[in-house]
Amino acid sequence: xxxxxxxxxxKEVKPVWCPGCGNYGVLSAVFQAFGRxxxxxxxxxxxxxxGCSSRLPGYVNVYGFxxxxxxxxxIATGVKLAKPELTVVxxxxxxxxxxxxxxxxxxxxRRNVDITFLIMDNSIYALTKGQASPTTPFDDITTTSTYGxxxxxxxxxxxxxxxxxxxxxxxxxxDVKHLxxxxxxxxxxxxxxLIHIISPCITWRGMKGYDEIxxxxxxxxxxxDPADKAQAVAVSLEKERLPLGIIYRERRPTYxxxxxxxxxxxxxxxxxxxxxxxxxxxx
Amino acid sequence: MRTDLTLGIAGxxxxxxxxxxxxxVWAAASEGLYSFMLKSFGSQIRGGESSCKIRVGEDPILSxxxxxxxxxxxxxxxxxxxxxxxxxxxxAVVLCDSADPTPDEDIPLPRSAHPVLYKIPLQQIAAxxxxxGPGKNMVMLGVLSEMFGFHADAIQAALRKxxxxxxxxxxxxxxxxxxxxxxxxxxxxxxxxxLIFSYRRAEPKMVISGNEALALxxxxxxxxxxxxxxxxxxxxxxxxxxxxxxxxxxxxxQAEDEIAALGMALGASYSxxxxxxxxxxxxxxxxxEMIGLASLxxxxxxxxxxxxxxxxxxxxxxxxxxDLQQALYGTHGDAPRVVLAPADVEDCFTVAxxxxxIAEEYQLPVIILSDQFIGxxxxxxxxxxxxxxxxxxxxxxxxxxxxxxxxxxxxxxGISPMSFPGIKHGxxxxxxxxxxxxxxxxxxxxxxxxxxxxxxxxxxTLRRRWPYVRRYGSSGAEVGVIGWGSSKGAIxxxxxxxxxxxxxxxxxxxxxxxxxxxxxxEAFLKPLKKVIVVEMSYSAQFLKYLKSSYxxxxxxxxxKRSGGIPFTVEEIYRKIEQEVTGGVRV
Ligand SMILES: Cc1ncc(C[n+]2csc(CCOP(=O)(O)OP(=O)(O)O)c2C)c(N)n1
Ligand code: SF4
Numbered sequence: 001x002x003x004x005x006x007x008x009x010x011k012e013v014k015p016v017w018c019p020g021c022g023n024y025g026v027l028s029a030v031f032q033a034f035g036r037x038x039x040x041x042x043x044x045x046x047x048x049x050x051g052c053s054s055r056l057p058g059y060v061n062v063y064g065f066x067x068x069x070x071x072x073x074x075i076a077t078g079v080k081l082a083k084p085e086l087t088v089v090x091x092x093x094x095x096x097x098x099x100x101x102x103x104x105x106x107x108x109x110r111r112n113v114d115i116t117f118l119i120m121d122n123s124i125y126a127l128t129k130g131q132a133s134p135t136t137p138f139d140d141i142t143t144t145s146t147y148g149x150x151x152x153x154x155x156x157x158x159x160x161x162x163x164x165x166x167x168x169x170x171x172x173x174x175d176v177k178h179l180x181x182x183x184x185x186x187x188x189x190x191x192x193x194l195i196h197i198i199s200p201c202i203t204w205r206g207m208k209g210y211d212e213i214x215x216x217x218x219x220x221x222x223x224x225d226p227a228d229k230a231q232a233v234a235v236s237l238e239k240e241r242l243p244l245g246i247i248y249r250e251r252r253p254t255y256x257x258x259x260x261x262x263x264x265x266x267x268x269x270x271x272x273x274x275x276x277x278x279x280x281x282x283x
Numbered sequence: 284m285r286t287d288l289t290l291g292i293a294g295x296x297x298x299x300x301x302x303x304x305x306x307x308v309w310a311a312a313s314e315g316l317y318s319f320m321l322k323s324f325g326s327q328i329r330g331g332e333s334s335c336k337i338r339v340g341e342d343p344i345l346s347x348x349x350x351x352x353x354x355x356x357x358x359x360x361x362x363x364x365x366x367x368x369x370x371x372x373x374x375a376v377v378l379c380d381s382a383d384p385t386p387d388e389d390i391p392l393p394r395s396a397h398p399v400l401y402k403i404p405l406q407q408i409a410a411x412x413x414x415x416g417p418g419k420n421m422v423m424l425g426v427l428s429e430m431f432g433f434h435a436d437a438i439q440a441a442l443r444k445x446x447x448x449x450x451x452x453x454x455x456x457x458x459x460x461x462x463x464x465x466x467x468x469x470x471x472x473x474x475x476x477x478l479i480f481s482y483r484r485a486e487p488k489m490v491i492s493g494n495e496a497l498a499l500x501x502x503x504x505x506x507x508x509x510x511x512x513x514x515x516x517x518x519x520x521x522x523x524x525x526x527x528x529x530x531x532x533x534x535x536x537q538a539e540d541e542i543a544a545l546g547m548a549l550g551a552s553y554s555x556x557x558x559x560x561x562x563x564x565x566x567x568x569x570x571x572e573m574i575g576l577a578s579l580x581x582x583x584x585x586x587x588x589x590x591x592x593x594x595x596x597x598x599x600x601x602x603x604x605x606d607l608q609q610a611l612y613g614t615h616g617d618a619p620r621v622v623l624a625p626a627d628v629e630d631c632f633t634v635a636x637x638x639x640x641i642a643e644e645y646q647l648p649v650i651i652l653s654d655q656f657i658g659x660x661x662x663x664x665x666x667x668x669x670x671x672x673x674x675x676x677x678x679x680x681x682x683x684x685x686x687x688x689x690x691x692x693x694x695x696x697g698i699s700p701m702s703f704p705g706i707k708h709g710x711x712x713x714x715x716x717x718x719x720x721x722x723x724x725x726x727x728x729x730x731x732x733x734x735x736x737x738x739x740x741x742x743x744t745l746r747r748r749w750p751y752v753r754r755y756g757s758s759g760a761e762v763g764v765i766g767w768g769s770s771k772g773a774i775x776x777x778x779x780x781x782x783x784x785x786x787x788x789x790x791x792x793x794x795x796x797x798x799x800x801x802x803x804x805e806a807f808l809k810p811l812k813k814v815i816v817v818e819m820s821y822s823a824q825f826l827k828y829l830k831s832s833y834x835x836x837x838x839x840x841x842x843k844r845s846g847g848i849p850f851t852v853e854e855i856y857r858k859i860e861q862e863v864t865g866g867v868r869v
Contacts, residue, residue, distance in 0.1 A: 067549075075550035274503055
């Protein structure tokens with residue numbers, strides 16, 4: 001990978017993120033991944049919702065769409081289906097992806113739209129200044145849980161497996177190289193790829209996120225077979241230590257392939273002209 | 284002899300009321316007649332009572348007609364449930380099944396109307412041919428055709444065309460039932476000249492609903508992406524496009540909800556496709572945030588709202604005009620959008636095309652406010668002219684503009700060229716967050732003011748280019764009627780009736796609801812001393828909007844009511860008469 005190819009993706013706009021924010025690591029990984037893709041800039045689209053993490057498209061010199069809270073997946077779906085030759089990556093925080101936008105994941109999963117989704121999980125609502133998020137651990141104190149959270153946290157990887165997401169991986173923002181390779185794999189995967197990224201917010205959670213990365217993660221090795229769903233589910237259930245790497249991967253028809261199949265099928269009986277369509281309403 | 288007649292049919296689920304109505308309209312259209320058909324169902328999901336009201340005539344039909352000239356009651360218990368929708372005229376002809384056990388004195392018809400009652404053994408004739416109950420509706424069709432003096436061959440041809448797919452046996456059976464009904468009339472009904480329908484055969488007409496017409500308009504306009512979530516009464520649009528889109532290389536998605544539907548449409552439009560979604564009131568409520576996004580990020584999109592009775596789930600199978608405020612003002616912030624209202628079935632076709640053009644050129648959300656009354660009724664209309672189809676292109680940046688591309692260029696028209704993925708050097712970030720000319724986020728109040736001005740400037744540009752109102756009646760009138768959307772038919776007919784009675788009145792129906800068509804309204808309002816505003820909204824949403832947009836005469840009369848049943852010509856005509864001739868004000 002040449003530095004020149006990475007450089008073209010960097011915008012002059014400086015990120016507004018706090019120094020030390022995990023999202024810088026994700027941004028670097030995105031630059032590196034795009035640099036390795038061999039896809040022209042104008043054919044890449046980054047779609048996000050709203051949140052600190054959702055600012056990311058504004059810093060990358062490709063087509064971007066910084067939309068509204070929680071809705072990056074439907075928008076990315078529209079982008080991709082309108083122009084399937086595009087490389088479409090959706091990004092957002094854990095609140096964006098799993099709370100307000102959580103209802104869209106099962107549906108993009110069952111459609112298997114060829115999009116890569118990066119969930120930057122900092123276990124907090126950062127942009128809105130420190131409220132509990134759907135991944136805040138039980139009993140943690142935040143601005144909306146002065147006495148400790150009483151909601152159980154959600155696990156993006158388990159959910160993704162349960163929803164039938166065809167590519168599930170986990171990385172973290174402190175290992176940019178590893179994360180970049182996961183992103184490349186996710187983009188190359190034909191179908192919906194969900195990558196759970198531990199991306200700490202030091203402003204609202206201090207070093208907790210970085211501690212978690214150090215103490216509670218491990219890299220999957222060749223003993224893990226991503227094609228084996230039972231094994232994927234088993235490792236996803238490990239609570240003490242979180243697996244990193246490609247957890248599950250399955251090749252099945254993408255939504256676009258199905259659309260093309262159906263289109264061909266529909267057209268095999270002939271395509272009426274507009275005149276013929278109108279005539280169908282005349283006795 | 285008559286040239287215009289209104290007929291109602293009521294019965295139970297198994298009676299085939301709607302099928303009979305469909306056939307009648309289809310047959311009339313094959314003879315070149317105009318017609319208009321409303322369906323009404325009970326509240327059950329399947330089966331149960333249903334009714335339809337059909338008006339047929341030689342001249343274009345503007346409304347559902349008032350009281351019935353002819354009533355067909357398959358059974359009196361079911362008719363009783365639709366009595367208010369199917370009132371009969373003085374001296375109406377009533378056909379009922381002699382199998383119905385209701386004694387004459389209990390028949391739920393006003394004696395004062397002196398109906399002419401024919402009891403016909405529909406059930407018995409049908410059973411003698413099918414061995415079972417069904418088929419009554421075909422017998423009835425034969426009865427009506429014979430009584431009206433329709434050309435039987437036309438109806439038979441229409442029947443044949445409809446049943447063809449089901450095989451010869453089915454065709455023969457139905458033709459037999461039809462003929463048996465006709466034969467019964469020839470034998471047993473002597474005095475029937477009162478019903479004979481006089482007409483010249485003409486070019487066959489098209490029989491189509493507003494929802495179907497709207498979907499066709501979308502196809503004609505080159506809509507390449509559609510996402511929707513099922514909801515009454517918009518589902519026919521979603522269903523028909525599901526069938527059509529794949530044929531024309533379009534993409535159709537059944538979204539998980541309305542938020543996703545509009546989100547997908549926005550994504551596709553951002554990628555360069557003409558995109559549309561369709562819903563009804565509650566769905567539009569869910570879309571509100573996305574409407575703001577489309578407005579601020581300047582993304583073309585067409586949103587169809589086939590209004591039903593609200594709020595909340597209200598009465599989902601009935602019509603109202605009470606989503607107006609939601610369409611005009613829904614979403615937070617100052618969010619320019621365009622609101623268009625088709626006023627009849629044919630309009631649904633053209634307005635769909637115009638909406639796509641406006642969205643593409645002006646890059647904002649265009650809301651089409653249709654309603655159940657036009658969306659689900661069947662009309663026969665002259666065949667749409669394929670030569671009138673409009674396809675518009677969105678302004679994309681030329682090579683000169685790409686060297687330093689400003690997606691949100693501040694210019695005079697407010698319309699800046701829009702690049703899309705795949706266009707080299709056109710890269711930008713579309714943003715729901717306030718941005719500068721390049722699309723970079725900003726929280727500068729000055730920039731927000733300038734961008735607001737730019738976005739609203741588009742409406743000024745549009746207003747001048749799309750004069751989009753209809754005028755009726757006399758130019759010298761001092762009293763005017765203003766209404767919108769599906770009320771048009773009854774308004775126009777009431778104005779025609781008033782003129783026949785020597786009453787001078789003018790009418791205005793805007794199709795461009797927002798932005799306001801100032802010049803046209805000003806010209807219309809100037810000579811008026813009094814204006815009657817007609818709308819189907821309890822809280823008078825339209826009047827409030829008119830008051831906030833135009834200088835109305837001091838004397839404003841409001842004819843408003845909740846939805847459920849469409850306005851009748853009589854209702855509007857009475858109001859006009861009262862107001863023009865100085866009757867008592869209520
Ligand atoms: C409909 C809506 N509700 C609430 C908000 C406020 N809001 C903005 S960002 C955000 C949460 C951000 O958290 P997350 O998605 O985890 O991203 P982070 O900022 O932590 O990266 C919320 C609640 C909003 N913009 N829109
Ligand atoms: S608040 Fe947290 S998530 Fe947001 S920029 Fe700062 S460190 Fe990053």
